[in-house]
Amino acid sequence: MDKSEYKFEPIQKDSLVVELTKRILDYIFSGSIKPGDKLPAERQLSEALGVGRSAIREAIKSLTVLGILEVRQGYGTYLKRADSTLLTQSIEWSLLLGERQTMDLIEARKEIELTLAKLATERWEGLELEELHQIVEKMKDANLTDFIEYDIQFHLKLSDMARNSVLKDILSSIRSLLRTWIKYVIEKAGETAFSYEDHYAIYKAVAERNAEAAVKAMAYHMDDATKRLIEVLQETEQSRKALQQK
Missing domain, CATH: 1.10.10.10 (Winged helix-like DNA-binding domain superfamily/Winged helix DNA-binding domain)
Structure with a gap:
Protein backbone atom coordinates (compact mmCIF):
# COMPACT_ATOMS: atom_id res chain seq x y z
CA MET A 1 0.00 0.00 0.00
CA ASP A 83 12.54 -9.90 13.82
CA SER A 84 9.07 -10.72 15.15
CA THR A 85 5.91 -10.69 13.05
CA LEU A 86 3.54 -7.74 13.05
CA LEU A 87 0.95 -9.89 14.83
CA THR A 88 3.31 -10.60 17.69
CA GLN A 89 4.35 -6.96 17.79
CA SER A 90 0.75 -5.78 17.90
CA ILE A 91 -0.03 -8.07 20.83
CA GLU A 92 3.09 -6.93 22.66
CA TRP A 93 2.36 -3.26 22.06
CA SER A 94 -1.26 -3.70 23.15
CA LEU A 95 -0.07 -5.29 26.39
CA LEU A 96 2.28 -2.42 27.06
CA LEU A 97 -0.40 0.15 26.29
CA GLY A 98 -2.86 -1.60 28.59
CA GLU A 99 -5.45 -2.32 25.92
CA ARG A 100 -8.75 -3.37 27.50
CA GLN A 101 -9.31 -6.01 24.83
CA THR A 102 -5.98 -7.63 25.58
CA MET A 103 -6.72 -7.69 29.30
CA ASP A 104 -10.04 -9.34 28.50
CA LEU A 105 -8.12 -11.94 26.52
CA ILE A 106 -5.88 -12.61 29.52
CA GLU A 107 -8.97 -13.09 31.68
CA ALA A 108 -10.43 -15.48 29.12
CA ARG A 109 -7.16 -17.41 28.99
CA LYS A 110 -7.41 -18.14 32.70
CA GLU A 111 -10.85 -19.69 32.31
CA ILE A 112 -9.66 -21.76 29.34
CA GLU A 113 -6.61 -23.00 31.24
CA LEU A 114 -8.70 -24.02 34.25
CA THR A 115 -11.00 -26.07 32.06
CA LEU A 116 -8.09 -27.64 30.18
CA ALA A 117 -6.40 -28.63 33.47
CA LYS A 118 -9.59 -30.35 34.64
CA LEU A 119 -10.19 -32.18 31.35
CA ALA A 120 -6.55 -33.19 30.94
CA THR A 121 -6.58 -34.73 34.42
CA GLU A 122 -9.62 -36.79 33.55
CA ARG A 123 -8.72 -37.75 29.97
CA TRP A 124 -4.96 -38.28 29.58
CA GLU A 125 -3.92 -41.64 28.15
CA GLY A 126 -0.83 -43.75 27.53
CA LEU A 127 2.48 -41.92 27.29
CA GLU A 128 0.98 -38.42 27.50
CA LEU A 129 1.72 -38.07 31.19
CA GLU A 130 5.37 -39.00 30.67
CA GLU A 131 5.62 -36.45 27.85
CA LEU A 132 4.24 -33.77 30.18
CA HIS A 133 6.71 -34.85 32.84
CA GLN A 134 9.62 -34.53 30.39
CA ILE A 135 8.62 -30.94 29.66
CA VAL A 136 8.53 -30.16 33.38
CA GLU A 137 11.96 -31.73 33.86
CA LYS A 138 13.39 -29.58 31.04
CA MET A 139 11.96 -26.49 32.73
CA LYS A 140 13.81 -27.26 35.95
CA ASP A 141 17.28 -26.26 34.76
CA ALA A 142 16.45 -24.22 31.64
CA ASN A 143 17.79 -20.72 31.02
CA LEU A 144 15.29 -17.88 30.72
CA THR A 145 14.92 -18.13 26.94
CA ASP A 146 14.42 -21.91 26.83
CA PHE A 147 12.13 -21.80 29.85
CA ILE A 148 9.67 -19.60 27.96
CA GLU A 149 9.41 -22.18 25.17
CA TYR A 150 9.01 -25.10 27.59
CA ASP A 151 6.35 -23.13 29.45
CA ILE A 152 4.35 -22.76 26.24
CA GLN A 153 4.89 -26.45 25.41
CA PHE A 154 3.52 -27.41 28.83
CA HIS A 155 0.24 -25.57 28.31
CA LEU A 156 -0.16 -26.79 24.74
CA LYS A 157 0.49 -30.37 25.88
CA LEU A 158 -2.26 -30.02 28.47
CA SER A 159 -4.58 -28.89 25.70
CA ASP A 160 -3.72 -32.08 23.76
CA MET A 161 -4.45 -34.21 26.82
CA ALA A 162 -7.80 -32.47 27.39
CA ARG A 163 -9.11 -33.76 24.04
CA ASN A 164 -11.26 -30.75 23.27
CA SER A 165 -10.45 -29.46 19.80
CA VAL A 166 -12.22 -26.11 20.26
CA LEU A 167 -10.33 -25.18 23.43
CA LYS A 168 -7.08 -26.42 21.91
CA ASP A 169 -7.58 -24.24 18.81
CA ILE A 170 -8.31 -21.19 20.95
CA LEU A 171 -5.16 -21.68 23.03
CA SER A 172 -3.05 -22.26 19.91
CA SER A 173 -4.43 -19.11 18.31
CA ILE A 174 -3.16 -16.95 21.16
CA ARG A 175 0.28 -18.56 21.31
CA SER A 176 1.91 -15.19 20.56
CA LEU A 177 0.12 -13.70 23.54
CA LEU A 178 1.32 -16.58 25.74
CA ARG A 179 4.93 -16.05 24.67
CA THR A 180 4.76 -12.29 25.30
CA TRP A 181 3.03 -12.72 28.66
CA ILE A 182 5.45 -15.41 29.88
CA LYS A 183 8.44 -13.39 28.63
CA TYR A 184 7.48 -10.32 30.68
CA VAL A 185 6.69 -12.32 33.80
CA ILE A 186 9.93 -14.33 33.72
CA GLU A 187 12.16 -11.39 32.80
CA LYS A 188 10.67 -9.26 35.58
CA ALA A 189 11.31 -12.01 38.14
CA GLY A 190 14.81 -12.68 36.82
CA GLU A 191 14.48 -16.35 37.74
CA THR A 192 12.25 -19.33 36.98
CA ALA A 193 12.06 -21.34 40.21
CA PHE A 194 8.65 -19.96 41.20
CA SER A 195 7.16 -20.81 37.80
CA TYR A 196 8.71 -24.27 37.76
CA GLU A 197 7.09 -24.99 41.14
CA ASP A 198 3.72 -23.81 39.79
CA HIS A 199 3.97 -26.12 36.79
CA TYR A 200 5.18 -29.06 38.86
CA ALA A 201 2.17 -28.70 41.15
CA ILE A 202 -0.12 -28.81 38.13
CA TYR A 203 1.68 -31.84 36.71
CA LYS A 204 1.51 -33.69 40.05
CA ALA A 205 -2.24 -33.14 40.32
CA VAL A 206 -2.75 -34.30 36.72
CA ALA A 207 -0.62 -37.40 37.36
CA GLU A 208 -2.76 -38.26 40.39
CA ARG A 209 -5.94 -37.66 38.39
CA ASN A 210 -7.00 -35.14 41.04
CA ALA A 211 -9.05 -32.68 38.98
CA GLU A 212 -9.85 -30.44 41.94
CA ALA A 213 -6.18 -30.07 42.83
CA ALA A 214 -5.24 -29.50 39.18
CA VAL A 215 -7.73 -26.66 38.84
CA LYS A 216 -6.57 -25.15 42.13
CA ALA A 217 -2.90 -25.33 41.08
CA MET A 218 -3.66 -23.81 37.68
CA ALA A 219 -5.70 -21.00 39.29
CA TYR A 220 -2.79 -20.16 41.58
CA HIS A 221 -0.40 -20.14 38.60
CA MET A 222 -2.69 -17.92 36.51
CA ASP A 223 -3.32 -15.46 39.35
CA ASP A 224 0.37 -15.18 40.16
CA ALA A 225 1.37 -14.69 36.51
CA THR A 226 -1.37 -12.10 35.98
CA LYS A 227 -0.28 -10.16 39.06
CA ARG A 228 3.32 -10.08 37.83
CA LEU A 229 2.22 -9.03 34.34
CA ILE A 230 0.16 -6.12 35.68
CA GLU A 231 3.19 -4.96 37.67
CA VAL A 232 5.21 -4.90 34.44
CA LEU A 233 2.51 -2.85 32.70
CA GLN A 234 2.35 -0.39 35.58
CA GLU A 235 6.12 0.06 35.65
CA THR A 236 6.15 0.63 31.90
CA GLU A 237 3.42 3.25 32.20
CA GLN A 238 5.32 5.02 34.99
CA SER A 239 8.46 5.09 32.84
CA ARG A 240 6.49 6.51 29.94
CA LYS A 241 5.04 9.29 32.09
CA ALA A 242 8.43 10.10 33.60
CA LEU A 243 9.93 10.46 30.13
CA GLN A 244 7.10 12.75 29.05
CA GLN A 245 7.76 15.03 32.01
CA LYS A 246 11.41 15.55 31.07
Whole structure:
Protein backbone atom coordinates (compact mmCIF):
# COMPACT_ATOMS: atom_id res chain seq x y z
CA MET A 1 0.00 0.00 0.00
CA ASP A 2 1.33 3.45 -0.94
CA LYS A 3 1.83 5.78 2.01
CA SER A 4 -0.35 8.43 0.36
CA GLU A 5 -3.35 6.07 0.34
CA TYR A 6 -3.74 5.96 4.10
CA LYS A 7 -6.29 8.48 5.41
CA PHE A 8 -5.94 9.61 8.99
CA GLU A 9 -9.20 10.29 10.81
CA PRO A 10 -8.94 13.68 12.56
CA ILE A 11 -9.27 13.68 16.32
CA GLN A 12 -12.27 15.86 17.02
CA LYS A 13 -11.41 16.90 20.55
CA ASP A 14 -8.51 17.00 22.96
CA SER A 15 -7.49 13.51 23.94
CA LEU A 16 -4.92 11.73 26.01
CA VAL A 17 -1.57 10.96 24.48
CA VAL A 18 -2.49 7.30 24.58
CA GLU A 19 -5.41 7.95 22.21
CA LEU A 20 -3.11 9.69 19.77
CA THR A 21 -0.63 6.84 20.19
CA LYS A 22 -3.35 4.37 19.20
CA ARG A 23 -4.05 6.37 16.04
CA ILE A 24 -0.42 6.17 15.02
CA LEU A 25 -0.43 2.42 15.75
CA ASP A 26 -3.52 2.09 13.52
CA TYR A 27 -1.47 3.71 10.77
CA ILE A 28 1.40 1.29 11.37
CA PHE A 29 -0.92 -1.75 11.38
CA SER A 30 -2.65 -0.60 8.17
CA GLY A 31 0.34 -1.71 6.13
CA SER A 32 1.04 1.82 4.91
CA ILE A 33 4.47 1.73 6.49
CA LYS A 34 6.96 -1.08 6.92
CA PRO A 35 9.86 -1.60 9.35
CA GLY A 36 12.65 0.77 8.38
CA ASP A 37 10.29 3.27 6.70
CA LYS A 38 10.07 6.90 7.71
CA LEU A 39 6.89 8.28 9.30
CA PRO A 40 5.24 11.43 7.95
CA ALA A 41 6.69 14.63 9.40
CA GLU A 42 5.29 16.08 12.63
CA ARG A 43 3.60 18.85 10.66
CA GLN A 44 1.80 16.36 8.41
CA LEU A 45 0.66 14.25 11.33
CA SER A 46 -0.47 17.35 13.20
CA GLU A 47 -2.63 18.50 10.29
CA ALA A 48 -4.03 15.03 9.56
CA LEU A 49 -4.98 14.30 13.17
CA GLY A 50 -6.10 17.80 14.10
CA VAL A 51 -3.82 18.14 17.12
CA GLY A 52 -0.83 20.29 18.03
CA ARG A 53 2.68 19.26 17.17
CA SER A 54 3.58 19.03 20.86
CA ALA A 55 0.97 16.25 21.29
CA ILE A 56 2.45 14.44 18.28
CA ARG A 57 5.89 14.64 19.88
CA GLU A 58 4.54 13.15 23.13
CA ALA A 59 2.95 10.23 21.29
CA ILE A 60 6.14 9.59 19.32
CA LYS A 61 8.10 9.73 22.56
CA SER A 62 5.80 7.07 24.07
CA LEU A 63 6.26 4.76 21.09
CA THR A 64 10.00 5.34 21.21
CA VAL A 65 10.07 4.21 24.85
CA LEU A 66 8.25 1.03 23.82
CA GLY A 67 10.90 0.37 21.18
CA ILE A 68 8.45 0.75 18.28
CA LEU A 69 9.77 3.96 16.75
CA GLU A 70 13.27 5.33 16.37
CA VAL A 71 13.97 9.06 16.23
CA ARG A 72 17.01 9.91 14.14
CA GLN A 73 18.05 13.47 14.89
CA GLY A 74 17.98 15.58 11.75
CA TYR A 75 16.42 12.81 9.66
CA GLY A 76 13.00 12.07 11.15
CA THR A 77 11.14 9.24 12.85
CA TYR A 78 11.31 5.66 11.60
CA LEU A 79 9.48 2.42 12.32
CA LYS A 80 12.04 0.14 13.92
CA ARG A 81 13.02 -3.03 12.19
CA ALA A 82 12.09 -6.17 14.13
CA ASP A 83 12.54 -9.90 13.82
CA SER A 84 9.07 -10.72 15.15
CA THR A 85 5.91 -10.69 13.05
CA LEU A 86 3.54 -7.74 13.05
CA LEU A 87 0.95 -9.89 14.83
CA THR A 88 3.31 -10.60 17.69
CA GLN A 89 4.35 -6.96 17.79
CA SER A 90 0.75 -5.78 17.90
CA ILE A 91 -0.03 -8.07 20.83
CA GLU A 92 3.09 -6.93 22.66
CA TRP A 93 2.36 -3.26 22.06
CA SER A 94 -1.26 -3.70 23.15
CA LEU A 95 -0.07 -5.29 26.39
CA LEU A 96 2.28 -2.42 27.06
CA LEU A 97 -0.40 0.15 26.29
CA GLY A 98 -2.86 -1.60 28.59
CA GLU A 99 -5.45 -2.32 25.92
CA ARG A 100 -8.75 -3.37 27.50
CA GLN A 101 -9.31 -6.01 24.83
CA THR A 102 -5.98 -7.63 25.58
CA MET A 103 -6.72 -7.69 29.30
CA ASP A 104 -10.04 -9.34 28.50
CA LEU A 105 -8.12 -11.94 26.52
CA ILE A 106 -5.88 -12.61 29.52
CA GLU A 107 -8.97 -13.09 31.68
CA ALA A 108 -10.43 -15.48 29.12
CA ARG A 109 -7.16 -17.41 28.99
CA LYS A 110 -7.41 -18.14 32.70
CA GLU A 111 -10.85 -19.69 32.31
CA ILE A 112 -9.66 -21.76 29.34
CA GLU A 113 -6.61 -23.00 31.24
CA LEU A 114 -8.70 -24.02 34.25
CA THR A 115 -11.00 -26.07 32.06
CA LEU A 116 -8.09 -27.64 30.18
CA ALA A 117 -6.40 -28.63 33.47
CA LYS A 118 -9.59 -30.35 34.64
CA LEU A 119 -10.19 -32.18 31.35
CA ALA A 120 -6.55 -33.19 30.94
CA THR A 121 -6.58 -34.73 34.42
CA GLU A 122 -9.62 -36.79 33.55
CA ARG A 123 -8.72 -37.75 29.97
CA TRP A 124 -4.96 -38.28 29.58
CA GLU A 125 -3.92 -41.64 28.15
CA GLY A 126 -0.83 -43.75 27.53
CA LEU A 127 2.48 -41.92 27.29
CA GLU A 128 0.98 -38.42 27.50
CA LEU A 129 1.72 -38.07 31.19
CA GLU A 130 5.37 -39.00 30.67
CA GLU A 131 5.62 -36.45 27.85
CA LEU A 132 4.24 -33.77 30.18
CA HIS A 133 6.71 -34.85 32.84
CA GLN A 134 9.62 -34.53 30.39
CA ILE A 135 8.62 -30.94 29.66
CA VAL A 136 8.53 -30.16 33.38
CA GLU A 137 11.96 -31.73 33.86
CA LYS A 138 13.39 -29.58 31.04
CA MET A 139 11.96 -26.49 32.73
CA LYS A 140 13.81 -27.26 35.95
CA ASP A 141 17.28 -26.26 34.76
CA ALA A 142 16.45 -24.22 31.64
CA ASN A 143 17.79 -20.72 31.02
CA LEU A 144 15.29 -17.88 30.72
CA THR A 145 14.92 -18.13 26.94
CA ASP A 146 14.42 -21.91 26.83
CA PHE A 147 12.13 -21.80 29.85
CA ILE A 148 9.67 -19.60 27.96
CA GLU A 149 9.41 -22.18 25.17
CA TYR A 150 9.01 -25.10 27.59
CA ASP A 151 6.35 -23.13 29.45
CA ILE A 152 4.35 -22.76 26.24
CA GLN A 153 4.89 -26.45 25.41
CA PHE A 154 3.52 -27.41 28.83
CA HIS A 155 0.24 -25.57 28.31
CA LEU A 156 -0.16 -26.79 24.74
CA LYS A 157 0.49 -30.37 25.88
CA LEU A 158 -2.26 -30.02 28.47
CA SER A 159 -4.58 -28.89 25.70
CA ASP A 160 -3.72 -32.08 23.76
CA MET A 161 -4.45 -34.21 26.82
CA ALA A 162 -7.80 -32.47 27.39
CA ARG A 163 -9.11 -33.76 24.04
CA ASN A 164 -11.26 -30.75 23.27
CA SER A 165 -10.45 -29.46 19.80
CA VAL A 166 -12.22 -26.11 20.26
CA LEU A 167 -10.33 -25.18 23.43
CA LYS A 168 -7.08 -26.42 21.91
CA ASP A 169 -7.58 -24.24 18.81
CA ILE A 170 -8.31 -21.19 20.95
CA LEU A 171 -5.16 -21.68 23.03
CA SER A 172 -3.05 -22.26 19.91
CA SER A 173 -4.43 -19.11 18.31
CA ILE A 174 -3.16 -16.95 21.16
CA ARG A 175 0.28 -18.56 21.31
CA SER A 176 1.91 -15.19 20.56
CA LEU A 177 0.12 -13.70 23.54
CA LEU A 178 1.32 -16.58 25.74
CA ARG A 179 4.93 -16.05 24.67
CA THR A 180 4.76 -12.29 25.30
CA TRP A 181 3.03 -12.72 28.66
CA ILE A 182 5.45 -15.41 29.88
CA LYS A 183 8.44 -13.39 28.63
CA TYR A 184 7.48 -10.32 30.68
CA VAL A 185 6.69 -12.32 33.80
CA ILE A 186 9.93 -14.33 33.72
CA GLU A 187 12.16 -11.39 32.80
CA LYS A 188 10.67 -9.26 35.58
CA ALA A 189 11.31 -12.01 38.14
CA GLY A 190 14.81 -12.68 36.82
CA GLU A 191 14.48 -16.35 37.74
CA THR A 192 12.25 -19.33 36.98
CA ALA A 193 12.06 -21.34 40.21
CA PHE A 194 8.65 -19.96 41.20
CA SER A 195 7.16 -20.81 37.80
CA TYR A 196 8.71 -24.27 37.76
CA GLU A 197 7.09 -24.99 41.14
CA ASP A 198 3.72 -23.81 39.79
CA HIS A 199 3.97 -26.12 36.79
CA TYR A 200 5.18 -29.06 38.86
CA ALA A 201 2.17 -28.70 41.15
CA ILE A 202 -0.12 -28.81 38.13
CA TYR A 203 1.68 -31.84 36.71
CA LYS A 204 1.51 -33.69 40.05
CA ALA A 205 -2.24 -33.14 40.32
CA VAL A 206 -2.75 -34.30 36.72
CA ALA A 207 -0.62 -37.40 37.36
CA GLU A 208 -2.76 -38.26 40.39
CA ARG A 209 -5.94 -37.66 38.39
CA ASN A 210 -7.00 -35.14 41.04
CA ALA A 211 -9.05 -32.68 38.98
CA GLU A 212 -9.85 -30.44 41.94
CA ALA A 213 -6.18 -30.07 42.83
CA ALA A 214 -5.24 -29.50 39.18
CA VAL A 215 -7.73 -26.66 38.84
CA LYS A 216 -6.57 -25.15 42.13
CA ALA A 217 -2.90 -25.33 41.08
CA MET A 218 -3.66 -23.81 37.68
CA ALA A 219 -5.70 -21.00 39.29
CA TYR A 220 -2.79 -20.16 41.58
CA HIS A 221 -0.40 -20.14 38.60
CA MET A 222 -2.69 -17.92 36.51
CA ASP A 223 -3.32 -15.46 39.35
CA ASP A 224 0.37 -15.18 40.16
CA ALA A 225 1.37 -14.69 36.51
CA THR A 226 -1.37 -12.10 35.98
CA LYS A 227 -0.28 -10.16 39.06
CA ARG A 228 3.32 -10.08 37.83
CA LEU A 229 2.22 -9.03 34.34
CA ILE A 230 0.16 -6.12 35.68
CA GLU A 231 3.19 -4.96 37.67
CA VAL A 232 5.21 -4.90 34.44
CA LEU A 233 2.51 -2.85 32.70
CA GLN A 234 2.35 -0.39 35.58
CA GLU A 235 6.12 0.06 35.65
CA THR A 236 6.15 0.63 31.90
CA GLU A 237 3.42 3.25 32.20
CA GLN A 238 5.32 5.02 34.99
CA SER A 239 8.46 5.09 32.84
CA ARG A 240 6.49 6.51 29.94
CA LYS A 241 5.04 9.29 32.09
CA ALA A 242 8.43 10.10 33.60
CA LEU A 243 9.93 10.46 30.13
CA GLN A 244 7.10 12.75 29.05
CA GLN A 245 7.76 15.03 32.01
CA LYS A 246 11.41 15.55 31.07
